[in-house]
Amino acid sequence: MTSRDLDEALSVAVHLTQWAQARISTTRPARGDAAEKSGPGDWVTSVDHAVEEHIRNELLARFPGDVVVGEEAGTSSPVPDDADETALTWYLDPIDGTTNFVHGLPGVSVSLAAVDAEGTALGVVHDVYRNEVFSAVRGAGARLDGTPIVAPASRLGLRGGLLLTEWSGIWAWTGMHGLVTKLQDEFTATRILGSCALSLASVGAGRATAAVLGGHYNPWDVLAGALIAVEAGCVMFDVDGRSDDVPMRGLGVADPEVADAIQAMWHAAVIDESHRPA
Incomplete structure (x- = not known):
């Protein structure tokens, strides 16, 4: 079991996605900025790259022994054989929903998760245009804007779902x-x-x-x-x-x-x- 302070790591992750939300929500891709990545309809922009670079650099500065895997730039460095057992591997999508972003539609988020030997330890999904933060720490429940998410007392089932x-x-x-x-x-x-x-x-x-x-x-x-x-x-x-x-x-x-x-x-x-x- 990791002995990392996951609450501290979550706080850093939320802060970084808040920075990303401000960066993305006040920007639209300039003409010619959006480029195809792996094929038609798979867009990437300078904003994707800028957000990933900033979050990657900040995570590695704050947690030097960790590894960051980003959608645009890949893995920051191989995990060393003698890596600290408390090290986390961060998975980052700087803009999940780049097609929506390119076309000026909502449905854009920043997704950041940290993984340890037991699996996903924490996760943050920041809805860019609603400016809402969904977060969770393994074993500690999920939150929306810092408030615990409570399952509704009654459910609709499939009908009307x-x-x-x-x-x-x-x-x-x-x-x-x-x-x-x-x-x-x-x-x-x-x-x-x-x-x-x-x-x-x-x-x-x-x-x-x-x-x-x-x-x-x-x-x-x-x-x-x-x-x-x-x-x-x-x-x-x-x-x-x-x-x-x-x-x-x-x-x-x-x-x-x-x-x-x-x-x-x-x-x-x-x-x-x-x-x-x-």
């Missing part, structure tokens, strides 16, 4: 249409925010019934949001069932009352599409 999901890049993922259709039959609506981190954190905050991310994503997209959801009392699962660790090939979080039902629908949707003639 809300599923959040995200595209796999710009594409639908296997089983996506089937899951949405099965949930429509249960009178559950679906929304796409454009930010994996915000989708997961929003479920934790009780603003949606579930989030299912069935396509491609990276650790910096999901680690913070998944911890926030779990610490708020949600169930985490992959397409095959409940999971204690953050799944990296399909991830769901949901209200405990409906998690198993949604996971079963997701699994059935994937099977149905896999068996459909080409």
